[in-house]
Amino acid sequence: MPEPDPGALEPSDETRKRLDELRAVSDKAEAGDREARRELRRLVRSSSPEVIGRASDIGRRAGRMLAKTAAGGDPLTEEALYAKLDAMRAEIAGENSTPLEVLLTERIVSLWMLTALLEVLVSAQYRKTLSDGTKRSSPSYLIQQSRILEGATRRYLAAIRELARVRKLQAGAPVQVNVLRG
Amino acid sequence: MAWERRGGNNLYYYQSEREDGRVRKRYIGAGEVAELVAHADAALRLAREQRAAREGAELERLEALCAPVLELSEAAGVLARAQLVASGYRRRKGEWRRARA
Numbered sequence: 001m002p003e004p005d006p007g008a009l010e011p012s013d014e015t016r017k018r019l020d021e022l023r024a025v026s027d028k029a030e031a032g033d034r035e036a037r038r039e040l041r042r043l044v045r046s047s048s049p050e051v052i053g054r055a056s057d058i059g060r061r062a063g064r065m066l067a068k069t070a071a072g073g074d075p076l077t078e079e080a081l082y083a084k085l086d087a088m089r090a091e092i093a094g095e096n097s098t099p100l101e102v103l104l105t106e107r108i109v110s111l112w113m114l115t116a117l118l119e120v121l122v123s124a125q126y127r128k129t130l131s132d133g134t135k136r137s138s139p140s141y142l143i144q145q146s147r148i149l150e151g152a153t154r155r156y157l158a159a160i161r162e163l164a165r166v167r168k169l170q171a172g173a174p175v176q177v178n179v180l181r182g
Numbered sequence: 183m184a185w186e187r188r189g190g191n192n193l194y195y196y197q198s199e200r201e202d203g204r205v206r207k208r209y210i211g212a213g214e215v216a217e218l219v220a221h222a223d224a225a226l227r228l229a230r231e232q233r234a235a236r237e238g239a240e241l242e243r244l245e246a247l248c249a250p251v252l253e254l255s256e257a258a259g260v261l262a263r264a265q266l267v268a269s270g271y272r273r274r275k276g277e278w279r280r281a282r283a
Contacts, residue, residue, distance in 0.1 A: 015257075019257055065250070066247070103258050137233075
């Protein structure tokens with residue numbers, strides 16, 4: 001498995017600081033603090049578009065990094081995966097999507113790529129274990145690997161639900177999402 | 183697994199095994215047969231250590247692969263929640279509802 005290059009995929013300290021600020025003020029506002037809600041509105045107007053833009057950019061790059069890893073150096077597979085990610089983005093985000101919808105779409109797309117990649121890696125381990133008993137992996141390793149996959153799958157499904165929820169609440173219209181569709 | 187000196191200069195080989203949460207020593211013996219068993223035990227131990235190191239490194243690589251996406255996921259969750267709360271929604275029993283003005 002090629003080494004990932006996380007250098008370009010980490011949010012800046014400034015972005016992290018703003019996220020922490022948004023999280024803290026959201027907590028207070030949700031607890032009923034009216035002043036905090038006013039402050040949150042101001043923060044959402046002033047800083048969240050920029051943070052959303054940066055996070056979306058990181059999401060796009062994370063998806064490409066995973067596609068590159070999954071392709072394992074085969075340029076044709078790599079291009080096919082990039083095309084698949086672009087098609088998913090277009091299908092999920094749709095037209096006239098808000099910056100937040102774009103970010104939530106990036107989250108779904110990158111989590112789909114992560115889940116698909118982990119599934120391949122985990123099943124390869126099981127195949128190796130079954131075909132060559134001398135090189136079999138330890139049960140604790142297989143369990144930890146499966147937990148990582150399970151966590152990614154859970155987040156992927158939660159990300160789909162969150163986009164549907166945001167669209168429903170912002171548009172005030174009912175939304176149906178088929179989470180089992182590939 | 184250890185060699186123990188008993189009765190003057192004689193070395194005897196023992197294996198340790200865990201049984202019902204307790205470590206028990208099993209007497210193997212002395213001489214060539216005990217040395218063969220000790221060599222086999224050492225080879226098995228080395229293979230286990232190498233496998234554990236290989237698997238540990240592989241899990242670290244997997245976690246490094248996941249980290250940026252999971253961090254993005256967390257950030258997106260924070261931003262979505264901030265947007266909803268700022269728009270006047272609040273969560274009640276896991277359901278988002280419009281808060282009273």
